[in-house]
Structures are given as structure tokens and as C-alpha cells.
Amino acid sequence: MFFDARKMVEDVPDEMDVCVVGAGVAGLVVARRLSRTGLKVWLLESGGQKADPKAQALNEGQSNFADYPFVASRARVFGGTSTLWTGACVALDPVDFEARDWIRNSGWPITLQDIEGYLNEARADFGIAATTRFQANLNRSPFGQGDLSAKTVAYSAPLNLGARYRDLVSRSQTVHCLLNATVTELFPCESGTRIARIEISIPGKPVRTLSPRMIVLASGGIENARLLLTSNSVHSAGVGNAHDVVGRYHMEHPIRTVGVLPVGDRGPEFLEFTNSTREHGVEVQGTFGLSNDVRRREQLLDLHIRCYRYSRYEDQAPIIAGKRAASAQAPRCGTDRRADLIAALRPVSLRYLAWHTRNKLWHRARFDHLRFMAFVEQEPEPGNRISLSNRRDAFGRQLPYLTYRESRLMRESTKRSMHLMAGALAKAGFPGLRHGDTSLAHLQDYNAYGLHQMGSTRMSSDPRFGVVDKDCRVHGLSNLYVTGSSVFPTGGAANPTWTIAALSLRLADELCDKIRYI
Numbered sequence: 001m002f003f004d005a006r007k008m009v010e011d012v013p014d015e016m017d018v019c020v021v022g023a024g025v026a027g028l029v030v031a032r033r034l035s036r037t038g039l040k041v042w043l044l045e046s047g048g049q050k051a052d053p054k055a056q057a058l059n060e061g062q063s064n065f066a067d068y069p070f071v072a073s074r075a076r077v078f079g080g081t082s083t084l085w086t087g088a089c090v091a092l093d094p095v096d097f098e099a100r101d102w103i104r105n106s107g108w109p110i111t112l113q114d115i116e117g118y119l120n121e122a123r124a125d126f127g128i129a130a131t132t133r134f135q136a137n138l139n140r141s142p143f144g145q146g147d148l149s150a151k152t153v154a155y156s157a158p159l160n161l162g163a164r165y166r167d168l169v170s171r172s173q174t175v176h177c178l179l180n181a182t183v184t185e186l187f188p189c190e191s192g193t194r195i196a197r198i199e200i201s202i203p204g205k206p207v208r209t210l211s212p213r214m215i216v217l218a219s220g221g222i223e224n225a226r227l228l229l230t231s232n233s234v235h236s237a238g239v240g241n242a243h244d245v246v247g248r249y250h251m252e253h254p255i256r257t258v259g260v261l262p263v264g265d266r267g268p269e270f271l272e273f274t275n276s277t278r279e280h281g282v283e284v285q286g287t288f289g290l291s292n293d294v295r296r297r298e299q300l301l302d303l304h305i306r307c308y309r310y311s312r313y314e315d316q317a318p319i320i321a322g323k324r325a326a327s328a329q330a331p332r333c334g335t336d337r338r339a340d341l342i343a344a345l346r347p348v349s350l351r352y353l354a355w356h357t358r359n360k361l362w363h364r365a366r367f368d369h370l371r372f373m374a375f376v377e378q379e380p381e382p383g384n385r386i387s388l389s390n391r392r393d394a395f396g397r398q399l400p401y402l403t404y405r406e407s408r409l410m411r412e413s414t415k416r417s418m419h420l421m422a423g424a425l426a427k428a429g430f431p432g433l434r435h436g437d438t439s440l441a442h443l444q445d446y447n448a449y450g451l452h453q454m455g456s457t458r459m460s461s462d463p464r465f466g467v468v469d470k471d472c473r474v475h476g477l478s479n480l481y482v483t484g485s486s487v488f489p490t491g492g493a494a495n496p497t498w499t500i501a502a503l504s505l506r507l508a509d510e511l512c513d514k515i516r517y518i
Helices: 005-011 025-034 053-059 112-126 132-140 161-171 223-230 264-274 292-298 317-326 337-343 347-361 408-427 441-446 497-517
Strands: 002-004 015-021 041-044 148-155 175-179 182-188 195-201 208-217 254-262 277-279 282-290 303-310 369-376 385-392 398-403 480-482
Touching: 002 005, 005 175, 015 025, 015 497, 025 041, 025 112, 025 161, 025 175, 025 497, 112 497, 132 148, 132 264, 132 277, 132 282, 148 408, 161 175, 182 223, 208 223, 208 497, 223 385, 223 398, 254 303, 254 408, 254 441, 264 282, 264 303, 264 369, 282 292, 282 408, 292 408, 303 408, 317 337, 317 347, 317 441, 369 408, 369 441, 480 497
Parallel strands: 002 175, 015 041, 015 208, 041 175, 208 480
Antiparallel strands: 148 282, 182 195, 195 208, 254 369, 277 282, 282 303, 303 369, 385 398
């Protein structure tokens, strides 16, 4: 059932079995699983059933990283950031879970095998059936041979998990969702071994406290850490932060233009990588990178390629000027948009627009080059972190401050990966991969970020290097758990949402086992 805290907060009991903070992907998956158990579960969602600018304003933050989209990258609404994403579901590789000598602070305390069953179960949440035939086609493609490895990207349907589970919550007698209720502090008991109560703030209402038996933080890669840090009335460093780990090891997925590959008249061999298709009603597309064996042998961070059709017109000055003028980054880069627009007024621009339109509308249109965009793995560095700024939100809570830098290791690993990829592609019959910053400087306006906020409450068996243990329980606290991408020790190069769902299912099973003893 749904309740609006602005109207009926008095209907919420002081005590409950499980309180899940956040009704996004992670929180909804936990609640759906627990709905089968008979436990009394409350989802506390900071927003409503529809997007609200006042709720979104609670996502504001500050950073050393110019114009980081704190508000636009996250959604305080039932369904969470699943109301914003593209739906891309990609599995991590086995090597992503390993402790790798060449990547400091790497290694999960669990393996891919520990969550494989949950990954299969999570397919139902995203409406993605098995895609074995499509994967077999990718394995036979030029990008699935030798030192290269191809993977399937399956797209969720529906994108919005709130839409999928609204009826389930509406009808449930055991799962209740309290909307417009923001959890603003966690209070440990006197012994410090459990959370005794939580505080919720509601627009226009007095602060309310609740005493759940178990608490799951599922409010995202920034907010999970922020809530632990701002819960500092009892311990000045915050909850779960005895070793100053909360907020550290924040990671992103930089998206970088890394190559242009001539394919001649063999473009049709790559349609499964440039265009989505459907298998058993599921929208799928290919991505590829270096194999796990190559990454281990060469000691590389992960890097996976999304492919786009490319025209040699894009190397010409009028097209470069036109794209620069159209870029949202142009004012920040100090470029003269008017001069670029004038420079773009050449006959070649019309020819490029005709090519571009034809290739957008007709997937069988001819193309002879591919542009490579890489999702790049970032290693976990303690200096990349979420801390607290001096600014405060509407409830008086300190806003997050993001410190973010990209390392030399990441840049060098990307450069070496593309050199190895050029050799592997040449062996497959596709020489001439253009790569390197100088060769691709005119394509840097395509660069972006996945806005995959990972690592700030990372998983580790050692509390000196992690916030939660292998079961996602906060070290030293018997009844506080965290789920979502913030628990990832490393992020690989895969979109994180599918893994988030699998970890959340696994956590729900853990809660069912443990709540009997609390």
C-alpha cells in the first residue's frame, strides 16, 4: 500500500520488521523479494509517484569536477533512477571480482558465481529473457575472435521499475511505501552495535522517528554514503565510519572516443554492434573488448566498446565546426559558436547530413567506418570520495561534496588497450584502427560519463578497507545493511544496474535468514 507522509504519517507504525530507504531499483527488488515472506516491510521514498522539483532539489551537491550533474543524474521518485536510465543490462566479467596485483584495492569478497543465480532471477525484473542465440552470433563475429571478446547488452522493458511494481505495492498487505519521507539521520544504540532508531523529515511536518528491526539503505551511490556521514549526532565521523572509509573509493565509468575503424564493404558484419535487434522480444545489441586472459596477462583495466557508424566527412573542418557549435560544451570551452556555424556552411555539410539521416533511418544503409566509444573502468582510489560540503539542503542536512580525478593508470591502460586492440583487429582482417588523443581530438565532444556512481560504501571483509561485509551488512552494526552500486569494490566496464538487482536479491535472502535472531 502507498501512503503520503505529508497527509498520513500518523498511520506509520513506530516499529517494523524491515525499513528500506529508497524505492529505486535496489529498494524495489529487496521489497519484492521480502513480500513473499510475511515480514512487515516499509519502503521510505524521498519523492512521490511523479517527479517533483522540490524533491529533486535535495539531490544538489558540490564538486571539484565542473558541472557534475548531481540533480539530473538521480531521481527522487518511486522507481528511482530507473525512470532516467537507458535500460542497458550487462554482466560483469569473472576477472572484475578478482584481486588484481596491478590494481590497488581491487577484489570482491564474493565471486561472480556467488551471484550468478541471482543474475538469472533478476532477468524477470528487467524483462530480459535468455539471449543465448544472439550471444552465439556475437561470438562468431570479428569482434568475438582471438584476443577479443563480445558481450550482449540487453535492454530492460519497461525501463521504469516503478511502473512494473506499482501494482504489487498497491495490493500488498506486507509491503508499504511511504512517499515524500526523507530519512535524515540514523541513531546508534548506546553500545553502538545496532541502529536504535531513524529520523524522517517530511515537508511541512514535525520530524518523526521510527524503530525498525532491520534497515536497508538503498538510496544510490551518493546518498548511501551521505546519509552515513550526516548521521553524526552520536559519532562525529558518522555511522559505520570508524576507519574513515565511508565515501571513499568513489568510481565512475568515463565514456571516451577511443578509435575509428575502416571496415570497407564489410559493414553488414557489424550490424549487431551498430544497431539493436530483438531476440524473443528482448532488445539486444553487441559490445566488445579485450578478453579476460589478455587483461590478466597485460595487467589492464577493463574497457568495453560501443560501436557507431562513422563517415569520413566527420574528419573535415566544416563538419568538425558544426558539431562543435552544436555541442553543449561549446560555451565552456571558450569556442565562438557563431564562427563555427559560419564555418559549417559548406556543401560538404549537406552531404554529411544526407549520409547521417540515411544511416539513422535505414539500418541497411551503407557505411564503411566505425566509431568506437569505450566504457572505461576506473580503479578504486581513496582520494576519489564523497564528503560533506558546507551547504545544506531544505532539511538542514549538509550536501555532498564530490572529489573526483582520473588517474594516469586509467589513461595509460586505455592507451595500451587500444594498441592491443588494433593488433587483434588487424589479425581479424581489419587493419588501420585510428586511435590516440591526437588522431581523435576532433571527436572529443562525444566524451561523457556513464553517471554510474559506485564504490562509496564498498564491500570488504576487512573493515579498514570497506564499509560493508560480503553480506552487505555495515561492519560493527547488526541491523544495518547497504545495497546498490555504492557497495561495488570495483566497477569493471559494465553498466551496474543488473548487478545491483542481483546483489539486492541476495541481500533479501540474507535478511530472511538473519531477522529470526534479532
